[in-house]
Amino acid sequence: MVAQPEAHDVVxxxxxxxxxxxxxxxxxxxxxxxxxxxxADAANATANDTALFAWESEDRIKSGQGAPQLxxxxxxxxxxxxxxxxxxxxxxxxxxxxxxIAPAKIASAGFVLRDVSGAAPAGFEILKGxxxxxxxxxxxxxxxxxxxxxxxxxxPRAATPSPxxxxxxxxxxxxxxxxxxxxxxxxxxxxxxxxxxxxxPPAAPxxxxxxxxxxLPWPFGLQGMASPPQTYTAxxxxxxxxxxxxxxxxxxxxxxxxQFVDPAAWSQAENMKLIAILGATGFYADPPTSLAGQALRDxxxxxxxxxxxxxxxxxxxxxxxxxxxxPLATLVNPSAAASLLLAANEAFPKGxxxxxxxxxxxxxxxxxxxxxxxxxxxxxxxxxxxxxxxAESSSALPAAKLVAGPAGRYVVVPFLRTIRPDGCExxxxxxxxxxxxxxxxxxPDASRPTLIEMPDLADARKGLAxxxxxxxxxxxxxLMNSLSTTAGIKNMWxxxxxxxxxxxxxxxxxxxxxxxxxxxxxxxxxxxxSLLNIFLGWMAWVKICLPIPVKK
Numbered sequence: 001m002v003a004q005p006e007a008h009d010v011v012x013x014x015x016x017x018x019x020x021x022x023x024x025x026x027x028x029x030x031x032x033x034x035x036x037x038x039x040a041d042a043a044n045a046t047a048n049d050t051a052l053f054a055w056e057s058e059d060r061i062k063s064g065q066g067a068p069q070l071x072x073x074x075x076x077x078x079x080x081x082x083x084x085x086x087x088x089x090x091x092x093x094x095x096x097x098x099x100x101i102a103p104a105k106i107a108s109a110g111f112v113l114r115d116v117s118g119a120a121p122a123g124f125e126i127l128k129g130x131x132x133x134x135x136x137x138x139x140x141x142x143x144x145x146x147x148x149x150x151x152x153x154x155x156p157r158a159a160t161p162s163p164x165x166x167x168x169x170x171x172x173x174x175x176x177x178x179x180x181x182x183x184x185x186x187x188x189x190x191x192x193x194x195x196x197x198x199x200x201p202p203a204a205p206x207x208x209x210x211x212x213x214x215x216l217p218w219p220f221g222l223q224g225m226a227s228p229p230q231t232y233t234a235x236x237x238x239x240x241x242x243x244x245x246x247x248x249x250x251x252x253x254x255x256x257x258x259q260f261v262d263p264a265a266w267s268q269a270e271n272m273k274l275i276a277i278l279g280a281t282g283f284y285a286d287p288p289t290s291l292a293g294q295a296l297r298d299x300x301x302x303x304x305x306x307x308x309x310x311x312x313x314x315x316x317x318x319x320x321x322x323x324x325x326x327p328l329a330t331l332v333n334p335s336a337a338a339s340l341l342l343a344a345n346e347a348f349p350k351g352x353x354x355x356x357x358x359x360x361x362x363x364x365x366x367x368x369x370x371x372x373x374x375x376x377x378x379x380x381x382x383x384x385x386x387x388x389x390x391a392e393s394s395s396a397l398p399a400a401k402l403v404a405g406p407a408g409r410y411v412v413v414p415f416l417r418t419i420r421p422d423g424c425e426x427x428x429x430x431x432x433x434x435x436x437x438x439x440x441x442x443x444p445d446a447s448r449p450t451l452i453e454m455p456d457l458a459d460a461r462k463g464l465a466x467x468x469x470x471x472x473x474x475x476x477x478x479l480m481n482s483l484s485t486t487a488g489i490k491n492m493w494x495x496x497x498x499x500x501x502x503x504x505x506x507x508x509x510x511x512x513x514x515x516x517x518x519x520x521x522x523x524x525x526x527x528x529x530s531l532l533n534i535f536l537g538w539m540a541w542v543k544i545c546l547p548i549p550v551k552k
Contacts, residue, residue, distance in 0.1 A: 003104065003105055003106060003107035003108075003418065003419050004102070004104050004105045004419070005105070005418075005419050005420060005421045005423075006089075006101065006418040006419065006420070007420070007421055008089045008090055008091055008101075009089075009090040009428065010087055010088065010089060010090065010101055010416050010418060010428040011087070011088045011089075011090050011098055011428070011430075012085045012086070012087055012188070012414045012415075012416060012428065012429070012430030012431075013085065013086050013088065013098075013430070014085065014086065015042070015045075015085065015086045015185070015187060016045075016047055016086060016180055016183075016185060017042070017045035017046060017047060017049040017052065017180070018048075018049075018053070019048055019050055019053060020048065023430070023431045023432065023433050023434065024083055024084070024085060024412060024430075024433040025052075025053075025083070025084040025085070026070070026072070026081055026082070026083055026192065026433070026436075027041065027052055027053075027081065027082045027084070028055045028059070028072075028073075028079060028080070028081055029079070029080045029081070029082065030078060030079060030080075030448070032080070034080040034082060035082075038082045038084075038189060039176065042084070042176065042178050042187055042189070043178055045180065046180070047180070056070060059072065059073065059439075059445075059446070061405070061406055061439075062406065069406075069409070069434070069435055069436055069437060070434070070436040070437070071436065071437045071438070071439050071445075072194055072436055072437070072438055072439065073439045073443075073446040074194055074195055074438065074439055074441065075194075075195045076195070076441060077439065077443075077446045077447055077448055078448055079446070079448070080191070081191075081192040081194070082189055082190070082191060082192065083111060083189065083190055083192045083412055083414075083433075084187055084188065084189040084190075085111075085173070085187070085188045085189075085414045085430055086100070086185055086186065086187055086188070087100065087101045087106070087109070087175075087186045087187075087416055088100060088101060088186075089101045099184075100177075100183075100184045100185050100186040101186050101418075102186070103175035103176075103177055103186055105418060105419075106175055106186075106188075106416060106417075106418065107417040107418055107419050107425060108416075108417045109173040109174075109175065109188050109415065109416040109417065110170040110172050110173050110190070110414070110415060111170070111171055111173055111190060111412050111414040111415065112124075112168050112169065112170055112171070112412070112413050112415070113169070113171070113192075113193075113410055113411075113412055114137075114410065114411050114412075114413060114432065115134050115408070115409070115410055116409050116410065116411050116432075116435055117403070117407065117408055117409045120136055121136075121137070121139060121411070121432075122134040122135055122136055122137065123135065123136075123137035123143070123168040123169070124168065124169040124401065125137075125167070125169070126165055126166060126167060126168070126169050127164075127166050128163070128164030128165070128166055129164035129165055130164075131169075131199035131200075131401075132201075133199070133201050133399065137168055139413075139429075142167075142427050143167045143168035143169075143170050143415070144165070144166075144167045146166070146167075147425065147427075148167070150425075151424075151425070151427075171190055171192075171193060172190055173188040173189060173190040173414065173416075174188070174189055174190060175187070175188055176188075176189060188414065188416065192412065194402060194438050197400070197401030197402055198398035198399065198400055198401060199398060199399060199401055200398055200399070201399050216246070216249050216250060216253065216382070217245065217246045217249055217349070218234055218246065219232065219234040219235075219246060219370060219372070219375035219378075219379075220246055220247075220249065220250045220375060220378055220379060220382065221249075221382070222379075232372040232375075234246060234370070234375070235296075235297065235369045235370055235371055235372070236296070236367075236369060237368050237369065237370045238283070238355070238366065238367055238368035239367060240286075240366050240367065241354055241361075241366040242352050242353070242354055242355075243352060243353045243354070243355065244352060245347070245349070245350045245351060245352060247368075247370070248344050248347050248348065248351065248352065248353050249344075249348060249349060250378070251314075251340060251341070251344050252341065252344040252345060252348055253382075254274070254314070255314075255337055255338075255340065255341040255344065256341055256344075256345070257389075258271060258274075258385065260314060260318070260337070261318060261335070261337045261338050261341050262318060263315065263318040263319070266315050266318070270385065270388055270389075271385070273381040273384065273385070274378070274381045274382070274385060275311055277311075277374065277378055277381055278309065278310045278311030278314065279309050279310075279311035279312065280309065280311075280374070281309055281310040281311070281368065281374055282304040282305065282308060282309045282310075282368075283304070283305045283308045283309070283310075283313075283361065283365040283366070283367060283368050284299065284300035284301075284303050284304050284305065284365070284367050285303040285305060285364045285365060285367075286364050286366065286367065287299045287303075296369070297371070300367070300369045305362060305364070305365040308361065308362060308365050310368060313361065314337060317335060317336035317337040317340065317356065318335055318337045319335030319337070319338070336356040339356050340353070340356055343356075402438045403438070404437075404439060404440035404441070404443070405437060405438075405440055406437055408437055408438055409435040409436070409437060410435065410436060410437070410438065411432040411433045411434070411435055411436070412432070413429060413430065413431075413432040413433070414429070414430040415427055415428065415429045416428050416430075454518060454519070454522060455514075455515035455518055455519060456515075457519065459515040460513055460515045460516040460519055462515075466511055466513075467511065467512055467513050467514030467515075467517065468512050468514060468517060469509060469510070469511045469512075470509070470510050470511075470512075471507065471508075471509055472507055472508045472509070472510060473507050474507050477507055477508040477510075480510075481508075529542060529543060
């Protein structure tokens, strides 16, 4: 349907039934049929109808030093919100001030959600249909990028836009003609979406290695230091087969955080810088007498053990992960690299660790130096690797669109488009609402009771086990079957049970009774709450049981 031309300007204000001083009407509903309820409320509303806004006193949150601001619950709390404005024609000589615009003259209408937590309002940007995140916007420009460039006469009016919407995210407003008393009104209302709203941000830019530092002690990091020391005295990192604390901390990061305990990590492109440095750091033979300083460096440079470097040793200590069908018993015999990681975790942050005895180094090759040039290269490589890992993990994880709690402050701003007599569109903006916050997912003040009917104990013995069905691989099926008897459970607790074997590779499809699963979950929850209550003392807040007489 083509909108009829409108020559007058349009003003967007709060509806006639909103209390004085409001710029928008936000109405809360608990029932999924909230649209019909809103339409009925609007049709029967009176001027300054405070009853429709009594809920605001319940949903408030303290924000800084100012007055508490509105806190909107999410749909997960089974709560829904409608925003509404009233559209008027700006005609000074009209019989009554600002008459309602006819719905047929509205070409389109909507509202935007803006973040006002920072110094300037930010809008949620869309590029060819894909969310891009929050960015600063022109508050009075058309949110649709195609319409904006047409309004600026940068492209012909009849130009075909590229596929996919680009611009600020817009939510629709629907016109509703209502007569309050003897006065006609044109309402614009829409659903306010404040659900999860997670999105995948665009690919992260190249990592900035200048702002990232590894939290490691000197010489591999600057933990607790403002700048490197004037004199380098930390070159001895393995002395007579004992790994010193700084190298222990470094190995803990390499083996654990970057998974150098797995041989697959040694072929990953992102680890090549670190691997090259480790491969150039060699062990040296025991000196005949006690040496230190430059004399020890000269001895180490002249007496390197051929083919033995820190990189080759760590790689040789790794063991590939068990393949499918390999007995789980192999997992209880970790590789030398895994044993070294375990010892490093136990010794962190200041303890020493002996070299693993399971795969000893050649006799006389129990010492290692890390020169200041090598340490500097390692620090740079660690900064780059950490920045790279941070960029990869942040780009793969969804980002929350709305920040819950007082840290997030948002407003809604309405707009309306009309068609001028010359055929051009014109956009009119309303005033932004007062800031509001969004309740957290587990906000105890926003949650509403959920009634779950539990089965009777007798229900677990009725019917077939045809509820939840699981497809178990052979090794997991062997383990589960070994725990199906009392003897098997006792053996597991005592540690004398045999590990599952690969067997003939027979898997199982196992079905469980849903009533039985629900009963087991409730019993385990009760046991866990009782045990943790010993330390936390939280039973009075997490569990309330009221007796209800039930006819037998």
